[in-house]
Amino acid sequence: xxxxxxxxxxxxxxxxxxxxxxxxxxxxxxxxxxxxxxxxxxxxxxxxxxxxxxxxxxxxxxxxxxxxxxxxxxxxxxxxxxxxxxxxxxxxxxxxxxxxxxxxxxxxxxxxxxxxxxxxxxxxxxxxxxxxxxxxxxxxxxxxxxxxxxxxxxxxxxxxxxxxxxxxxxxxxxxxxxxxxxxxxxxxxxxxxxxxxxxxxxxxxxxxxxxxxxxxxxxxxxxxxxxxxxxxxxxxxxxxxxxxxxxxxxxxxxxxxxxxxxxxxxxxxxxxxxxxxxxxxxxxxxxxxxxxxxxxxxxxxxxxxxxxxxxxxxxxxxxxxxxxxxxxxxxxxxxxxxxxxxxxxxxxxxxxxxxxxxxxxxxxxxxxxxxxxxxxxxxxxxxxxxxxxxxxxxxxxxxxxxxxxxxxxxxxxxxxxxxxxxxxxxxxxxxxxxxxxxxxxxxxxxxxxxxxxxxxxxxxxxxxxxxxxxxxxxxxxxxxxxxxxxxxxxxxxxxxxxxxxxxxxxxxxxxxxxxxxxxxxxxxxxxxxxxxxxxxxxxxxxxxxxxxxxxxxxxxxxxxxxxxxxxxxxxxxxxxxxxxxxxxxxxxxxxxxxxxxxxxxxxxxxxxxxxxxxxxxxxxxxxxxxxxxxxxxxxxxxxxxxxxxxxxxxxxxxxxxxxxxxxxxxxxxxxxxxxxx
Amino acid sequence: xxxxxxxxxxxxxxxxxxxxxxxxxxxxxxxxxxxxxxxxxxxxxxxxxxxxxxxxxxxxxxxxxxxxxxxxxxxxxxxxxxxxxxxxxxxxxxxxxxxxxxxxxxxxxxxxxxxxxxxxxxxxxxxxxxxxxxxxxxxxxxxxxxxxxxxxxxxxxxxxxxxxxxxxxxxxxxxxxxxxxxxxxxxxxxxxxxxxxxxxxxxxxxxxxxxxxxxxxxxxxxxxxxxxxxxxxxxxxxxxxxxxxxxxxxxxxxxxxxxxxxxxxxxxxxxxxxxxxxxxxxxxxxxxxxxxxxxxxxxxxxxxxxx
Numbered sequence: 001x002x003x004x005x006x007x008x009x010x011x012x013x014x015x016x017x018x019x020x021x022x023x024x025x026x027x028x029x030x031x032x033x034x035x036x037x038x039x040x041x042x043x044x045x046x047x048x049x050x051x052x053x054x055x056x057x058x059x060x061x062x063x064x065x066x067x068x069x070x071x072x073x074x075x076x077x078x079x080x081x082x083x084x085x086x087x088x089x090x091x092x093x094x095x096x097x098x099x100x101x102x103x104x105x106x107x108x109x110x111x112x113x114x115x116x117x118x119x120x121x122x123x124x125x126x127x128x129x130x131x132x133x134x135x136x137x138x139x140x141x142x143x144x145x146x147x148x149x150x151x152x153x154x155x156x157x158x159x160x161x162x163x164x165x166x167x168x169x170x171x172x173x174x175x176x177x178x179x180x181x182x183x184x185x186x187x188x189x190x191x192x193x194x195x196x197x198x199x200x201x202x203x204x205x206x207x208x209x210x211x212x213x214x215x216x217x218x219x220x221x222x223x224x225x226x227x228x229x230x231x232x233x234x235x236x237x238x239x240x241x242x243x244x245x246x247x248x249x250x251x252x253x254x255x256x257x258x259x260x261x262x263x264x265x266x267x268x269x270x271x272x273x274x275x276x277x278x279x280x281x282x283x284x285x286x287x288x289x290x291x292x293x294x295x296x297x298x299x300x301x302x303x304x305x306x307x308x309x310x311x312x313x314x315x316x317x318x319x320x321x322x323x324x325x326x327x328x329x330x331x332x333x334x335x336x337x338x339x340x341x342x343x344x345x346x347x348x349x350x351x352x353x354x355x356x357x358x359x360x361x362x363x364x365x366x367x368x369x370x371x372x373x374x375x376x377x378x379x380x381x382x383x384x385x386x387x388x389x390x391x392x393x394x395x396x397x398x399x400x401x402x403x404x405x406x407x408x409x410x411x412x413x414x415x416x417x418x419x420x421x422x423x424x425x426x427x428x429x430x431x432x433x434x435x436x437x438x439x440x441x442x443x444x445x446x447x448x449x450x451x452x453x454x455x456x457x458x459x460x461x462x463x464x465x466x467x468x469x470x471x472x473x474x475x476x477x478x479x480x481x482x483x484x485x486x487x488x489x490x491x492x493x494x495x496x497x498x499x500x501x502x503x504x505x506x507x508x509x510x511x512x513x514x515x516x517x518x519x520x521x522x523x524x525x526x527x528x529x530x531x532x533x534x535x536x537x538x539x540x541x542x543x544x545x546x547x548x549x550x551x552x553x554x555x556x557x558x559x560x561x562x563x564x565x566x567x568x569x570x571x572x573x574x575x576x577x578x579x580x581x582x583x584x585x586x587x588x589x590x591x592x593x594x595x596x597x598x599x600x601x602x603x604x605x606x607x608x609x610x611x612x613x614x615x616x617x618x619x620x621x622x623x624x625x626x627x628x629x630x631x632x633x634x635x636x637x638x639x640x641x642x643x644x645x646x647x648x649x650x651x652x653x654x655x656x657x658x659x660x661x662x663x664x665x666x667x668x669x670x671x672x673x674x675x676x677x
Numbered sequence: 678x679x680x681x682x683x684x685x686x687x688x689x690x691x692x693x694x695x696x697x698x699x700x701x702x703x704x705x706x707x708x709x710x711x712x713x714x715x716x717x718x719x720x721x722x723x724x725x726x727x728x729x730x731x732x733x734x735x736x737x738x739x740x741x742x743x744x745x746x747x748x749x750x751x752x753x754x755x756x757x758x759x760x761x762x763x764x765x766x767x768x769x770x771x772x773x774x775x776x777x778x779x780x781x782x783x784x785x786x787x788x789x790x791x792x793x794x795x796x797x798x799x800x801x802x803x804x805x806x807x808x809x810x811x812x813x814x815x816x817x818x819x820x821x822x823x824x825x826x827x828x829x830x831x832x833x834x835x836x837x838x839x840x841x842x843x844x845x846x847x848x849x850x851x852x853x854x855x856x857x858x859x860x861x862x863x864x865x866x867x868x869x870x871x872x873x874x875x876x877x878x879x880x881x882x883x884x885x886x887x888x889x890x891x892x893x894x895x896x897x898x899x900x901x902x903x904x905x906x907x908x909x910x911x912x913x914x915x916x917x918x919x920x921x922x923x924x925x926x927x928x929x930x931x932x933x934x935x936x937x938x939x940x941x942x943x944x945x946x947x948x949x950x951x952x953x954x955x956x957x958x959x960x961x962x963x964x965x966x967x968x969x970x971x972x973x974x975x976x977x978x979x980x981x982x983x984x
Contacts, residue, residue: 614978
């Protein structure tokens with residue numbers, strides 16, 4: 001079966017390039033066989049073009065579609081979520097490549113290519129990725145240009161050049177739209193991306209943090225209004241775990257809190273529990289730019305308040321976003337480092353939450369905790385005694401031995417080697433067993449100061465878990481058992497502590513972090529990070545400053561002013577294009593005489609006597625004599641004048657004479673013969 | 678000057694029309710072709726007046742005329758001439774063939790072999806023939822009017838494109854209109870008038886006319902128009918390749934003659950449009966029938982604006 005429509009050669013070339021680029025961009029998060037299927041489909045299309053192979057039959061296409069659906073279901077085990085959806089779209093896109101019968105099919109594929117390439121920005125929005133996406137759009141535009149080309153043998157480079165100039169011409173307008181267009185909140189919720197995320201998760205079991213310790217990715221950056229506080233004060237609280245099932249620490253269900261709503265939004269009246277926060281001393285203001293976590297929780301120093309309307313303060317005194325953070329998010333925070341949380345006595349239900357322990361786990365720890373509490377009734381002394389034990393006998397390592405059922409027992413009295421979550425978990429378990437309310441807090445600790453840009457860079461390997469203990473009259477106190485084992489972990493940066501050791505960064509084999517010792521490479525790394533930060537602050541985070549910027553520009557934001565600004569700035573942005581078009585316009589060969597002759601034609605056209613294309617002045621005049629004899633004299637005069645001036649030789653005054661004659665020439669419909677057809 | 682040329686033209690056309698009734702347009706084109714110094718190919722069915730036209734033109738212009746019926750056994754020597762040994766002079770003497778006339782009617786040119794065809798076509802292109810190592814000039818002016826029958830192609834040798842190109846124009850006469858046909862049927866055979874026909878132009882006048890043709894003015898915008906027409910034929914996907922530059926020059930030469938015949942000393946677009954189809958149709962490689970070539974030419978003329 002021959003295709004009904006022959007795809008232009010250059011169009012096919014760029015279409016296939018677009019498909020291959022789409023595959024390359026999404027290679028990370030596609031099942032490999034989908035990418036392979038894409039390459040096979042592209043080959044098939046080439047063979048179709050060369051008339052070597054035939055169009056796939058209906059049966060084959062249906063079975064391929066079925067196989068793709070089944071394969072995706074098998075691969076992901078579910079169809080909801082970002083990645084399965086993208087993969088589903090992708091397989092449809094690839095199957096469509098096998099049936100290009102009309103130009104509209106090719107166009108559908110190209111529009112899909114645009115969508116699929118843009119979808120990449122859901123997965124990454126760094127400068128590099130954004131530039132890559134922008135460049136990847138170019139071949140698609142070239143294919144679009146080629147599909148609309150007239151000849152089918154033009155060279156692909158021609159289409160690319162046209163696409164490039166079109167893209168460049170669109171750039172100014174793009175910038176204006178970026179600056180002026182009001183941002184609309186997402187119209188639909190982006191499905192949560194479930195796999196391959198890094199960052200702290202909503203539960204903690206032994207070994208979780210170890211994974212993070214191997215990643216050099218940036219978690220967030222913080223820009224302080226004043227100087228950056230000392231390293232040991234930088235405890236970025238993210239999640240509070242009060243519920244333990246013997247192995248896994250989890251958040252307490254929010255309905256367990258019985259005093260008012262769990263989340264307090266900035267624009268709502270203060271919740272009853274807000275008065276349990278005592279804020280003292282100097283307020284510390286800073287802005288956090290968080291990388292996508294696909295989770296709603298945010299990170300801040302205790303105890304925080306955020307002015308952002310989408311950020312709430314929760315009952316356990318941490319910040320929560322109103323939706324999962326799927327792209328970079330910037331939020332302003334004010335923290336009081338000196339504070340007390342719930343200093344007055346805890347009600348019974350609070351005691352129950354913060355003391356709960358699963359039955360049947362870690363009997364040895366329970367017994368020893370009870371015994372120690374009897375020996376050391378003072379809570380502060382009890383804490384010191386346990387920390388002292390850690391300090392003397394325990395080893396801080398990124399490669400802890402595996403633990404069995406009684407994790408705390410085995411760790412405290414057996415292996416004695418572990419990472420921060422081992423210490424936090426067993427510390428809190430011990431405290432609860434001793435009857436002291438305690439909970440696990442997870443977040444990040446410390447960060448890397450950027451030497452020149454005055455911001456703090458927090459990496460995934462700064463992820464940390466510590467404990468909070470409640471003491472009557474003082475409220476919740478932060479206790480970091482890791483500090484007792486490895487004080488340097490808190491005092492100096494994590495990277496310095498673990499550099500070149502124990503699989504640190506083994507999950508980021510290409511990270512520049514490996515080369516921190518080489519000075520200029522380290523500088524390069526920090527420079528790149530500063531660029532990335534500026535990108536996320538000014539481009540991705542532009543939404544946050546757009547309002548202020550426009551307010552300063554317009555003196556008040558109304559739809560009319562926005563529209564006017566859009567028109568004005570759009571006009572300015574397009575001005576170079578207009579100038580370019582004006583300068584490069586084809587030098588018109590029409591001189592004044594031809595323009596006057598065209599006026600003459602227009603006047604006759606207005607009364608229904610249009611000159612046909614290719615009709616000479618004399619033939620035209622002959623036709624007018626037939627249709628409107630009363631115009632014979634003026635038409636004859638004008639035709640003679642034009643003809644002799646145009647085709648014999650132009651004499652001085654010819655144009656002027658034509659002009660004068662034309663001025664007097666005002667034909668009307670009355671001149672037409674009514675009987676004429 | 679131009680008035681005189683117009684009068685001469687009318688005189689010639691009147692004479693030819695008295696023999697070939699109701700074919701004024703074709704006669705004008707044929708005359709324009711001769712003014713422009715080009716050869717004419719007439720393609721039509723038998724009995725449409727091809728020979729009559731050629732004879733009448735020869736008589737009205739006063740040229741020496743022969744007719745050669747081309748057959749498959751015709752040899753080049755038959756049209757060029759042969760040297761015969763003269764015993765009295767004891768030397769070979771050249772006996773010129775029918776080509777040594779000012780107007781040669783080559784009837785059914787596609788019936789003869791390529792060998793003879795090319796002998797004729799060489800004469801047409803060079804205005805001279807080479808016989809036995811000696812180049813002999815043909816009389817001036819030298820015109821060939823060739824005819825061919827588009828039907829019954831069996832046993833013919835169709836002219837290749839390169840040789841078709843030697844003809845300035847290709848005409849078709851077609852059936853006469855009813856009035857002319859009635860006139861033709863009711864009167865005596867118009868060909869009887871041929872013998873008594875006086876010439877309408879002297880050889881000197883004809884030479885002057887041909888000189889005038891080359892002086893007809895062509896303005897820049899007209900050249901521009903013609904070039905766009907040629908460009909259109911080349912860029913269109915309907916034909917494999919368009920009109921050659923030589924074809925363009927042929928159009929311009931014919932248009933000049935056409936303008937002169939209308940009493941003008943400058944060419945207007947209508948002149949080009951009038952001669953475009955006869956000059957270009959046989960130069961276009963269009964497969965699928967002659968009508969397609971003519972449709973394509975009409976489409977070209979309708980698509981390219983004069984301005």
